Amino acid sequence: GAVVSQHPSRVICKSGTSVKIECRSLDFQATTMFWYRQFPKQSLMLMATSNEGSKATYEQGVEKDKFLINHASLTLSTLTVTSAHPEDSSFYICSARDIDQPQHFGDGTRLSIL
Amino acid sequence: GQNIDQPTEMTATEGAIVQINCTYQTSGFNGLFWYQQHAGEAPTFLSYNVLDGLEEKGRFSSFLSRSKGYSYLLLKELQMKDSASYLCAVEYSGAGSYQLTFGKGTKLSVIP
Numbered sequence: 001g002a003v004v005s006q007h008p009s010r011v012i013c014k015s016g017t018s019v020k021i022e023c024r025s026l027d028f029q030a031t032t033m034f035w036y037r038q039f040p041k042q043s044l045m046l047m048a049t050s051n052e053g054s055k056a057t058y059e060q061g062v063e064k065d066k067f068l069i070n071h072a073s074l075t076l077s078t079l080t081v082t083s084a085h086p087e088d089s090s091f092y093i094c095s096a097r098d099i100d101q102p103q104h105f106g107d108g109t110r111l112s113i114l
Numbered sequence: 115g116q117n118i119d120q121p122t123e124m125t126a127t128e129g130a131i132v133q134i135n136c137t138y139q140t141s142g143f144n145g146l147f148w149y150q151q152h153a154g155e156a157p158t159f160l161s162y163n164v165l166d167g168l169e170e171k172g173r174f175s176s177f178l179s180r181s182k183g184y185s186y187l188l189l190k191e192l193q194m195k196d197s198a199s200y201l202c203a204v205e206y207s208g209a210g211s212y213q214l215t216f217g218k219g220t221k222l223s224v225i226p
Contacts, residue, residue, distance in 0.1 A: 006156075032212075034213070034214070042218070043218040044157070044216045045216075046213060051211060093157075097212075102147060103147075103159075106156060108155065108156040
């Protein structure tokens with residue numbers, strides 16, 4: 001089955017640090033990748049949609065200058081949380097899909113900003 | 115916009131059958147997904163319905179009625195490991211591709 005690898009699984013860092021999260025589709029080409037954020041006991045909230053080779057489309061209320069997304073190839077997308085603050089602490093999850101296939105999720109990255 | 119409603123919590127007995135309902139209002143509807151999410155983990159794909167009717171996959175079945183904006187996930191022969199949150203997600207056209215909007219999830223507790 002489709003496998004999506006997300007790295008790192010957990011990050012703990014100081015306020016003001018920038019953090020990069022990678023999302024890779026291992027056995028298929030992902031025409032579209034998605035980035036979600038999930039706070040405790042909340043549902044997944046879509047942050048942005050990323051199509052390979054084009055700029056990401058951000059959801060309302062998500063700062064594109066703070067959450068930088070790069071989708072340079074059909075198998076890799078990165079999310080960089082710039083100058084992270086404690087309120088950015090959350091569970092970040094990527095997903096990837098190929099045409100006519102369901103979204104498959106990475107294992108998520110738990111980000112804790114001290 | 116998208117609006118999805120599902121019960122917050124349910125409890126069922128090991129070996130029993132449980133049905134988790136989901137209602138939705140959406141524009142540009144393309145299909146409906148069910149995902150399972152254990153605490154602290156990412157969601158895993160369970161089922162996908164595009165057309166009306168029942169899709170069966172082992173112990174899990176999912177039903178869709180597009181005209182009623184209604185779906186359910188049916189879990190048979192419940193096992194303790196089925197204790198998890200079950201997320202109903204609507205797929206719709208947006209931002210040049212198909213996107214998902216998730217419900218808040220139904221936390222299922224399976225008791226002995």
